[in-house]
Amino acid sequence: MPVTVLLVDDEPLVRAGLRAVLDAQPDIEVVGEAADGASVVPLVRQLRPDVVAMDVRMPLLDGIEATRAVLRTVDSPPKILVVTTFENDEYVYQALRAGADGFLLKRARPSEIVHAVRLVAEGETLLFPAAVRALAAEYGNRQARAVLKQAALTEREEAVLRAMARGLTNVEIAKELIVGTETVKSHVSAILGKLGARDRTQAVITAYESGFVAPA
Template sequence: MPISVLLVDDEPLVRAGLRAILEAQPDIEVVAEAADGAAVVPLVRRLRPDVVAMDVRMPLLDGIEATRAVLRAVAPPPKILVVTTFENDEYVYDALRVGADGFLLKRAAPAEIVQAVRMVAAGDSLLFPASLRSLAASRGNEPARAAMEKAALTAREAEVLRLMARGLSNPEIAAGLLVGTETVKTHVSAVLAKLGARDRTQAVIAAYESGFVTPG
């Protein structure tokens, strides 16, 4: 089955460009388009896309609120890939914080766009650059630190979380730790459960906001 994608952007040219790039791939299918976040929940309920490529700045309902609405209304939710102009945009960070799975720059090369969709669809890696890591760290707070302490990660789980925070995929983590990929998946699942995180993105945000991991 191809990866099904819903495109959400208020600029028709952006949607047309993304559609052309994605539909050139045999394993990706664009199932619908929307010009504003307000249309996302009904489309997701009806079409059940694997990935929603969501513009972060839209006139009626922005990508942050649309992401929050989808995660609240649809179970299981699709993967949400924020589409943005600037990688250090606080809107992008806020969208990731409320539940988006990664982000994509509008100026990205076609191959990078395709890779981003495949990555978030697989749920195996994370799009989280240094600029957003610094932003997450700057928003550190006592509740985040307390939650990290309460999680009581084992030494190996802590090691896996640090590697996740660097953006490594499960196979890359497995190669670095000299263990099997299934073992890494077990550790990742344990980390998410202990932190109460929906996915890898949420776990990494928790790691930076708590000071467990620092940029650089």
């Protein structure tokens, strides 16, 4: 089954470009488009896409609120890939905090766009550029520090979380730590559970906000 994608952007040319790139792949299918975040929830319920490629800045309902609405009201919600012009946009960071799963620049090369959709669909990793990591560190807060302290991660779990924060996949983490992929998956699940994180993105945000990991 192909990865199904819903495109959400107020610029028709952006949607057309993304559709052309994604529909050219045998394992990806664009199933719908929306020009504003207000249309996202009904379309997600109707089309059940695997991934929503979501512009973060839109005139009526922005990508942050649209992300919150999807995660709050849709059962088994899709993965959400934030698409934007500027990597250091605070809107991007807020969308990630709201529950988005990854990040993509509009100027990305076609191969990078395809790769991002596949990665987010798999749920194994996230796209978390240096500029957004720096924003997360700037938003450091006591709550994140308390959550991490209370989690009492093991030494190996801490190593896995640091690798996750660098954007490594489970396979890449396994190679780096010289363990099996299934072992890494078990550690990731334990980390998410201990941190009370919905997914890898939320765990990494906690890692940066708490100061456990510092942006390079």
